[in-house]
Amino acid sequence: MPRIVILTEGKSTPNDAKTATGILRYRGADVVAILDSTSVGKRAEDVLGTGGDTPFIARLGDVEADTLLIGIAPAGGDLPREWRPVIREAIERGMDIVSGLHYFLGEDEEIRRLAAERRVRIHDVRRPPPNLTVSRNVAKTLRVHRVHTVGHDCSVGKMVASIEIANALRARGRRAAFVATGQTGIMIAGRGVPVDRVISDFVAGAIETEVLDQAGEEFLLIEGQGSLVHPLYSGVTLGLLHGCAPQTMVMVFDPRRKRIKHTDHDMPPLSRVIEIYEEMASLMVPSKVVALAANTWGLTQAEADRAVAAAEDELGIVTADIIRHGPARIVDAILARHEELGLERGKGTAGARSGPAPERAGLGGAP
């Protein structure tokens, strides 16, 4: 297993360090430290809400490690100039680099040269697979139950919901796979497709290929991206939605979001957002939001319980915070939908491709 240092210098908040928190939550055993000189002495759990006792360090030399993982995913995905020295130092120490930036480190002249000299590997996780093309519009024909985690906003917990639901279905003896569509999910799962980095014409085709490859499963938990009501990311969201053609959606939301993130737009009422997703998804196959996954991180237990009850009362849809309350009721709703759709237990699409997963992050497969 790799021994990972996560880079989050100056940005160790659950909001900025989304990649870091995902890795700590699902690959925590592989993480030896977090590099952020401004948080030294604190515990990961206290700063990031996950990661237990994982320490913060100020210098790479403070621990033994073999991999530096970029733990921040800035909008636009460029390489901040101030990270260059630490990436250089990591390579000089013989560490592999794992990055989910839009900016490919492996195509940076200086970094590539240095990596070649030191014989370390650069894993640009957001690099799209080769040979993509437009969708063939076939995901809708598959028997596999495509459950898509969608959101009213970006950065709201769609990846966590997908992984937790897939794990919970497996714990009940069902065959379920998490389908990663973003860089953090790909680092965790060891496979997936970075849909926001794909040529826009090929987004639907890219997720379709991933769904076809795993169509032998009973359930696919397909990670959503962005939001249909988000001005910056809606195109990616719709391409993904139409490409995977879900029969079922789980709506992830943060009851505190009054504005759409990174914008001055008011957040539409959740009922309206659900309506929009159901209308747009149903252009492919009849599709329904069967559960709401509330993200109540940072609320008190009483506040969280109130927010969840309010949503469930108002909308008449099963609601839970998957981390706080567990995924059981949401999984029940998905299984009820499975029956409603007439899908058989244990059956995916016969004869589906199911080749070995291409390793995309150099970290091995999980979870």
Place this chain on the structure above:
Amino acid sequence: MPRIVILTEGKSTPNDAKTATGILRYRGADVVAILDSTSVGKRAEDVLGTGGDTPFIARLGDVEADTLLIGIAPAGGDLPREWRPVIREAIERGMDIVSGLHYFLGEDEEIRRLAAERRVRIHDVRRPPPNLTVSRNVAKTLRVHRVHTVGHDCSVGKMVASIEIANALRARGRRAAFVATGQTGIMIAGRGVPVDRVISDFVAGAIETEVLDQAGEEFLLIEGQGSLVHPLYSGVTLGLLHGCAPQTMVMVFDPRRKRIKHTDHDMPPLSRVIEIYEEMASLMVPSKVVALAANTWGLTQAEADRAVAAAEDELGIVTADIIRHGPARIVDAILARHEELGLERGKGTAGARSGPAPERAGLGGAP
């Protein structure tokens, strides 16, 4: 001016040779012949519905020309193997190549080497501009009247509608620019952004940049792509829609389309499609479909008149075939909307950038 041969070998139909018909319609004076050995002896007008007497030829050597332009835009945008010899021959004859394929000829080892030897230029019109990033969500704040031609389907006439309306506004003494978003439009206008070739995360940002660059105009006629109800292209369509944040839309439709092109999906009723566009566009700024542009190519005059009257009666929205009936009534509807929005005559956004257009196709600017 260039002397262009358009390549459409074996594919000279208005449907397959979309790029060819666009170039013939708006850059016809620069076209000396169409290379399609299966149509020799026929006139362009009779085969493609435009292009007058432009002849078909069987061999490049049959005319004097300096540019070979790929006139077909296959879904997926790959380079058909059988075109390689003719591209090779064109380069050997010293001709420049203009291509709108996803597959970049300038990155093809053989073609690049040959082009360098013969000192000809390869213009890959679909190559995205450098330095794109995510949208800043600012198009909505501009005073310029953003008129977006949208469609119920792909390949329905959105580019033609945009160009004709922009020309008609200028003929009435208004300041209006056509904003190209696809390869053919870019070849015609000499500028624009190929939104379907952009990294999906950057679609909204790409069109936003183009809109900002031309915000000093009074009207921008922004070419739509695909359709929100098209399974293959909806993501591109929504990214474009949200990135340009139109106050006004013109819906282009073909009254004969019963199925969505390239799919087995029924075409939803036009009233429903309009509703979906207005809902999704209005997430950015209040937006309205003020006119319907019918594409009645191939119908008799009586059939066309009936189809147009039926749509206008049913939906209560001004309807015309821009080519057959002229754009006057549609332009009137846009000008009425201009007044309704309280936009002043002649005013775009003061202080807007308006640098010289980057030349993107090597054909000079038009129309």
